[in-house]
Amino acid sequence: MDTILERFEKCAEAGPKYKGVARAIIDAVRAGEVQVGEKLPPVRELAWKLNITPGTVARAYTILTDDGVAIAEVGRGTYIADINAKRSVSKGRDAKRDLNWERHNAPVDSEVVSLFSPKLPDCGQVALIRDSFARLADRPAEDLMNYPSRAAYKPAREAVVHWLKNVPLGPINSEDMVLCHGGQNGISLALQSILTGPKPVVLLEELTYPGFRRAAELLRAEVVSVPMDEKGIIPEALERLARQHKAQVLCTTPEMHNPTGLSTPMERRMEIAAVAERLGLQIIDDDCYRMAISHEPCYRALVPDLAWYVSSISKIITPALRIGFVVAPRGKVADLRRVAEHGFFGLARPLADVAEMVLCDPGMPKLSQKIRDEFAKYVQAGVNVLGGYDLVWRNDMPFMWLTLPAGWRAAAFCQAAEAEGVQIRSADEFALRDARVPHAVRISINAQVTLSSFEKAMGRLRVLLDNPPERIAV
Structure with missing residues (x-):
């Protein structure tokens, strides 16, 4: 050295x-x-x-x-x-260790296949995480004896900045963010930093990640749905509803919309950003489902004084560690820190250290790509079977969005699929009470079952799609 x-x-x-x-x-x-x-x-x-x-x-x-x-x-x-x-x-x-290093959690054959939430393949991250925990034993003893401090977590935050180097966030540094317990915790922290008054209003997409609604309701906020089209939120509707309800924040997933899979194009993002600037409307940009390079600039780059960026390692490394992060708008990081410190003091020090080691590991770029490549095999298998129907998919997307053919309602299709050993989510689970709900389902990718088991599950769904009920109750 x-x-x-x-x-x-x-x-x-x-x-x-x-x-x-x-x-x-x-x-x-x-x-x-x-x-x-x-x-x-x-x-x-x-x-x-x-x-x-x-x-x-x-x-x-x-x-x-x-x-x-x-x-x-x-x-x-x-x-x-x-x-x-x-x-x-x-x-x-040791040759035996080398053989087991890449995959400790091999895919299994299964007749019952859960496609509720994405399940990542183990392409080496289990070994990396285990090794990182083992290396914690070499850290100074005082790291395990004191309350967390922001200064002590700087290396972990810098590791996150390195991890986000290909995300178009605009200028950021380690002082702009807070580490948290996964993306859901990050959303809650951002909302707590924003919402004021006895009855604040949160705007959500008419089909949206349910965690937005749950976090808002825990804070006793009113939620209002904003209409969408094939490009995402409709700017005119956003401005009208924001003014009508005096909304304080919009929660959105523009890069990889959950559940529909659409990506809001640059022109539409700029229109939404302009509405936010006119009204002083803050934006929480949830980027937890992105698995590859972003298609367009995040709202943090377009309206840096208003946009909060939330993400995690759950969809590209593992959801087990519950490691997430929130990047605050310019001038708002003190509010974010105060909420985190008053709420839970910070991550457990060993978790922050493991996050740093994992994200800084020089093999991580290749490991991440290997995970994406493995996931893409399952996506392609699903498209090969279901591609004849109205299916939204991308190789870097951990789920597919299927609009059902005439003769099927979402709830009935999910029930029929479960009877065949395939568990999927109905569009109803992503809608507010006053929102329009299409007859569609979200099919997540489960790379913890063998590709053969996944293909068979897709085949069972295809049989159902080809044979809708003769009558639909009205």
């Missing part, structure tokens, strides 16, 4: 720090000062030695792995590669 430190000091001034770290390591390899197969320091350790952020080191390691200078092994670390020999740096390790 001393060699890397010396070389970094020489090239640190010539450009971004992450490039300086990468250049220092490459120079050390060329000079023979770092050997093939040698393990590079853990991200956090090298960041501490260089007095830079873990995210900076993680970016440097990503450059090295992309260029073939290093090999990243999920949960184990980063090693200098032997490009000519093309041999694994893990040679000589």
